[in-house]
Amino acid sequence: MAQVVDSVTYPVVTVASQRIAEAIGSSVTETDTLLYSMQRGRGLAQVLETESFISTRAYSPGGVANFSVRGTGSQHTQVVWEGIPINDPMLGQTDLSAISLGGIGQVRVLYGSAGMTNNSGGIGGTIELIPQEKRTTDGFDGKLNVYAGSFGTYGVSVQLRDSYKKVFGTTSVEYQTAKNDFTYRNLASIKKEDKKLEHAAIGRIGFTRTMGVRFNERNSIKASVYYAQVDREFAPTMLMASTNETLFDRDIWAALNWNRIGKRSKVSVTSSYIFGQQDFFDNNNYIFHHLYHANKNLLRYELRLKHDLHLELGGDVFNETARSDSAYRHQAHWRFWQAAFASLKYVPKKWVAAQVLIREDVIDGAFSPIQGLVGVEVKPLRWFYLKGNVARNFRAPTLNDLYWVPGGNADLKSETGFSGEAGLGFRSETERFKFNAEATYFRSTISNWVIWLPIGNVWTPQNKRAVGISGVEARLETTARLGKVLIRLNGAYTWVSSKIIEGATETDVSVGKQLIYVPQHQAKANVSVHLGKLYFIYVHQFTGLRFTTSDNKDQLPAYQVGQLSVGYAYAIGKHTIGLGFTLDNLFNTEYQTIAWRPMPGRSFLINLNYQFL
Amino acid sequence: MKKLYLLPLLAVFTLSSCKQDPDDENPNIDSFTNGVFVVHEGNFQGGNASLSFLNKYTDEMSNSVFSSVNSIPLGDVAQSMVTIGDRGYIVVNNSGKIEVVDLEDLTSVGTITGLSSPRYICTVSNSTAYVSDLFSNVINIFNPQTLAITGTIAVNGQVEEMVKTSSGVIAAGTGADRVYKINTLNNTLIDSVNVGVGPSNLVMDANGKVWILTNGGWGTEPAKLVCINPVNMNIEVTFNFASGEFPSSIRTNAAGDMLYWVNGGIYRMDVASMTFPSTAFINTAAYKVGIDPEDGTIYVSDAGDFNSNGHVYRYQANGTAIDTFEVGVIPSEFCFTE
Numbered sequence: 001m002a003q004v005v006d007s008v009t010y011p012v013v014t015v016a017s018q019r020i021a022e023a024i025g026s027s028v029t030e031t032d033t034l035l036y037s038m039q040r041g042r043g044l045a046q047v048l049e050t051e052s053f054i055s056t057r058a059y060s061p062g063g064v065a066n067f068s069v070r071g072t073g074s075q076h077t078q079v080v081w082e083g084i085p086i087n088d089p090m091l092g093q094t095d096l097s098a099i100s101l102g103g104i105g106q107v108r109v110l111y112g113s114a115g116m117t118n119n120s121g122g123i124g125g126t127i128e129l130i131p132q133e134k135r136t137t138d139g140f141d142g143k144l145n146v147y148a149g150s151f152g153t154y155g156v157s158v159q160l161r162d163s164y165k166k167v168f169g170t171t172s173v174e175y176q177t178a179k180n181d182f183t184y185r186n187l188a189s190i191k192k193e194d195k196k197l198e199h200a201a202i203g204r205i206g207f208t209r210t211m212g213v214r215f216n217e218r219n220s221i222k223a224s225v226y227y228a229q230v231d232r233e234f235a236p237t238m239l240m241a242s243t244n245e246t247l248f249d250r251d252i253w254a255a256l257n258w259n260r261i262g263k264r265s266k267v268s269v270t271s272s273y274i275f276g277q278q279d280f281f282d283n284n285n286y287i288f289h290h291l292y293h294a295n296k297n298l299l300r301y302e303l304r305l306k307h308d309l310h311l312e313l314g315g316d317v318f319n320e321t322a323r324s325d326s327a328y329r330h331q332a333h334w335r336f337w338q339a340a341f342a343s344l345k346y347v348p349k350k351w352v353a354a355q356v357l358i359r360e361d362v363i364d365g366a367f368s369p370i371q372g373l374v375g376v377e378v379k380p381l382r383w384f385y386l387k388g389n390v391a392r393n394f395r396a397p398t399l400n401d402l403y404w405v406p407g408g409n410a411d412l413k414s415e416t417g418f419s420g421e422a423g424l425g426f427r428s429e430t431e432r433f434k435f436n437a438e439a440t441y442f443r444s445t446i447s448n449w450v451i452w453l454p455i456g457n458v459w460t461p462q463n464k465r466a467v468g469i470s471g472v473e474a475r476l477e478t479t480a481r482l483g484k485v486l487i488r489l490n491g492a493y494t495w496v497s498s499k500i501i502e503g504a505t506e507t508d509v510s511v512g513k514q515l516i517y518v519p520q521h522q523a524k525a526n527v528s529v530h531l532g533k534l535y536f537i538y539v540h541q542f543t544g545l546r547f548t549t550s551d552n553k554d555q556l557p558a559y560q561v562g563q564l565s566v567g568y569a570y571a572i573g574k575h576t577i578g579l580g581f582t583l584d585n586l587f588n589t590e591y592q593t594i595a596w597r598p599m600p601g602r603s604f605l606i607n608l609n610y611q612f613l
Numbered sequence: 614m615k616k617l618y619l620l621p622l623l624a625v626f627t628l629s630s631c632k633q634d635p636d637d638e639n640p641n642i643d644s645f646t647n648g649v650f651v652v653h654e655g656n657f658q659g660g661n662a663s664l665s666f667l668n669k670y671t672d673e674m675s676n677s678v679f680s681s682v683n684s685i686p687l688g689d690v691a692q693s694m695v696t697i698g699d700r701g702y703i704v705v706n707n708s709g710k711i712e713v714v715d716l717e718d719l720t721s722v723g724t725i726t727g728l729s730s731p732r733y734i735c736t737v738s739n740s741t742a743y744v745s746d747l748f749s750n751v752i753n754i755f756n757p758q759t760l761a762i763t764g765t766i767a768v769n770g771q772v773e774e775m776v777k778t779s780s781g782v783i784a785a786g787t788g789a790d791r792v793y794k795i796n797t798l799n800n801t802l803i804d805s806v807n808v809g810v811g812p813s814n815l816v817m818d819a820n821g822k823v824w825i826l827t828n829g830g831w832g833t834e835p836a837k838l839v840c841i842n843p844v845n846m847n848i849e850v851t852f853n854f855a856s857g858e859f860p861s862s863i864r865t866n867a868a869g870d871m872l873y874w875v876n877g878g879i880y881r882m883d884v885a886s887m888t889f890p891s892t893a894f895i896n897t898a899a900y901k902v903g904i905d906p907e908d909g910t911i912y913v914s915d916a917g918d919f920n921s922n923g924h925v926y927r928y929q930a931n932g933t934a935i936d937t938f939e940v941g942v943i944p945s946e947f948c949f950t951e
Contacts, residue, residue, distance in 0.1 A: 188686050188688075189685060190683075190684060190685050237658055237660050237689060238660065239660035239662075239686060239688050239689040239707075239708055240658065240660075240707055240708055240709075241707070241709025241710065241726070241728075241729075242709075282748075283729065283748050284747075284748040405831070405832055406831045406832045406857070406859070451918065453918060453919070454900075454919075455877070456857075456858055456859060456860075456876055456877040457859040457860065457861050457875065457876070457877075458831075458857070458859050505898070505917075505918075508918065509917065509921050509922065510918060510920075510921055516920065548659070548661075549661070549920055549921050549942060550918055550920040550921040551921035551922055553921070553922060554661065554942075595659055595660060596658075596659070596660035
């Protein structure tokens with residue numbers, strides 16, 4: 001939700017904010033606390049699928065997961081942790097399933113160029129992983145969650161928070177394993193007989209630790225470390241022979257942040273180290289090693305020029321290095337990335353706000369297309385608001401695009417995106433009833449779209465296509481309190497037309513066709529009923545048909561899945577014990593998110609949690 | 614797309630596709646003899662490999678004929694096809710199998726399974742055939758009649774195309790940078806020669822000489838066109854391609870006096886004159902080439918963006934364009950039936 005909608009008070013000069021500021025006039029969704037706590041054990045892809053306008057697809061439960069935000073691809077969305085973009089520079093994207101959510105307290109999605117106040121490259125959007133909040137009072141608290149479910153799923157996670165005088169910290173540990181050996185109907189066989197999925201196990205370990213010191217009212221320093229490793233077997237499709245392929249991912253992120261808050265200003269300096277490792281073992285047990293690490297430094301300065309005028313300046317200096325035995329023939333490649341932006345926010349009245357932002361990135365000495373954003377929000381009535389923005393963004397080629405051997409194209413241009421959105425919303429709140437509805441129309445054009453095609457017999461990335469996107473996002477959030485009963489109903493619908501408008505060749509048959517795996521229609525809803533310590537939640541998701549070839553001649557059918565949960569929490573003093581039971585895929589829907597890769601039918605998960613304050 | 618690309622191209626990796634239900638169109642073809650099969654790889658892990666058939670009498674192209682007749686998808690990455698007698702043998706690489714069909718009506722006769730990553734078949738006799746493999750370090754021997762695996766020939770690494778000569782089978786040992794010679798009487802390796810890095814495609818000419826294309830290790834050294842004498846395994850001629858060129862799909866006409874290959878467009882070289890061509894014989898988008906042994910008609914497959922239906926172009930032997938057909942996803946090899 002943008003600034004005017006929440007409150008007209010400035011978002012600056014707050015100590016607790018661990019969030020990147022979204023641009024004015026843009027759309028943002030945040031995970032619901034209860035739903036997030038239920039879904040986090042299933043991974044980030046499931047969290048986003050349930051609670052955002054994002055469409056995800058996975059090779060198997062917990063397997064490599066790609067996604068689409070506003071009709072774009074995974075590479076068009078930046079994933080951000082502690083304000084630091086953490087997309088793999090080799091692939092230019094983040095595998096949602098490789099993320100450990102143990103230390104993540106909330107996930108926000110900033111749509112379109114809403115994240116430009118922090119980073120470039122998010123043409124589709126920005127996914128922000130927000131670490132768990134620190135304690136604000138002295139003491140120690142913790143949560144323990146243990147769960148077990150169908151198909152050999154087991155997991156445990158612990159979150160601890162401590163605070164003593166000036167020192168505060170958070171710790172999380174997560175372990176999860178799943179065999180994923182579910183039975184599915186083999187549609188590729190004549191008799192369509194049942195078959196058990198093989199070689200789809202996953203094992204994940206995650207650890208985070210944050211330590212900080214509040215020196216005084218104005219100065220604080222914080223160090224954060226994130227470690228995650230995921231071991232995954234690659235399951236065969238319904239048409240493949242058995243496989244022995246496995247993938248090992250390891251990610252280490254570390255950040256040191258200093259904050260200084262003045263009467264009218266705020267300075268934030270972050271220095272970070274990002275490490276990523278992928279070891280892929282093929283059927284011949286040959287290992288492909290990919291390794292990257294980066295040093296990323298961010299400076300942010302905010303200044304209230306006048307009571308209604310707010311300036312933000314930012315600068316980034318990144319050093320990225322990647323090495324690969326197969327992709328780069330054991331060579332290492334570097335990239336030096338600098339960026340600067342300036343943003344001016346103007347809030348002349350409580351009911352109107354505007355923003356102008358300009359940004360420039362310099363990559364290895366080459367200037368990116370100039371980026372910018374103009375956004376406006378107006379709230380003419382207490383319960384009604386309008387908002388919109390126009391923006392220009394870009395996405396730099398990945399290191400694989402530039403240096404792959406053979407075929408890397410050092411002359412590849414950045415993709416550039418022009419986007420605009422306009423929305424309106426209604427918000428009403430009484431003691432017993434809360435209502436919020438919002439609809440946004442968006443439109444964008446991405447030119448110099450990168451596509452890998454052979455020149456001669458060598459696959460080479462080329463700036464050959466352009467993509468035109470338009471769509472609508474609509475959502476409804478209601479909460480009603482009837483005596484001791486709390487009822488919540490949330491719904492969201494999105495329609496996306498994401499089509500190739502310029503072909504790679506004169507005879508490109510994909511022109512005018514929807515991008516593959518981008519559903520035109522997607523809807524989700526959840527209803528929850530809370531009766532004191534007891535709750536029931538039903539989540540329903542609809543995903544429309546998805547084309548699987550660029551000429552749109554082949555497709556995957558639409559599907560709907562339901563999830564039902566019931567839980568009970570019992571509190572004794574500072575101690576709370578909860579028990580939850582969830583039925584996934586309630587109607588035992590047979591569906592695929594990637595062609596010929598089955599997803600599980602009806603399954604269950606039991607979780608036991610304990611919390612002390 | 615080779616598996617080598619698997620990880621770094623995860624984004625491209627998602628370009629898999631499928632047709633969940635077999636094509637509804639009934640090919641309504643009386644016989645699958647005297648025509649041309651077009652083998653479609655489909656996308657790696659996309660499960661959309663397919664088979665098209667061109668009836669040369671009617672010039673009618675029928676797509677997805679295997680799935681139409683047999684009510685199951687063909688598999689994942691169809692690599693190549695040969696005919697032995699009245700049967701067709703379709704090698705489906707990433708499904709680890711060979712689908713065997715009756716050429717009269719294309720009904721499935723059986724499936725040879727348990728293969729690791731099969732690539733190409735070389736027919737030795739009615740009762741013996743070899744199938745090369747990417748990963749298994751063996752060439753499998755099978756009986757085309759009983760469909761039983763009857764033995765293996767140990768090799769070092771990946772083996773691609775093979776050809777039967779009067780003195781044995783010559784096999785492109787891509788993984789070992791060697792060309793193997795196999796004694797077909799006892800199915801053993803008897804000789805080998807280093808012709809450069811990455812020998813992959815080969816063909817035998819009218820003089821019984823074997824022409825081999827190497828890929829140069831995709832940048833390790835220039836790709837080469839090498840001619841060897843299969844009798845003594847001596848290298849007789851070597852042509853180097855320019856840096857950055859990676860030719861593939863070498864074929865001959867029926868007479869065996871003209872070589873064709875793909876290197877962007879279609880190139881050809883007279884075996885007698887051995888004048889290495891500097892320009893394309895046919896300038897066209899091309900993935901693979903096939904030459905009709907009956908009349909020398911040139912068939913070219915164009916995979917477009919490798920994620921949508923491709924095209925097959927036909928040219929007369931002199932290079933004059935004849936016609937174009939829309940086919941399936943990633944058309945590659947051609948198999949001519951009599």
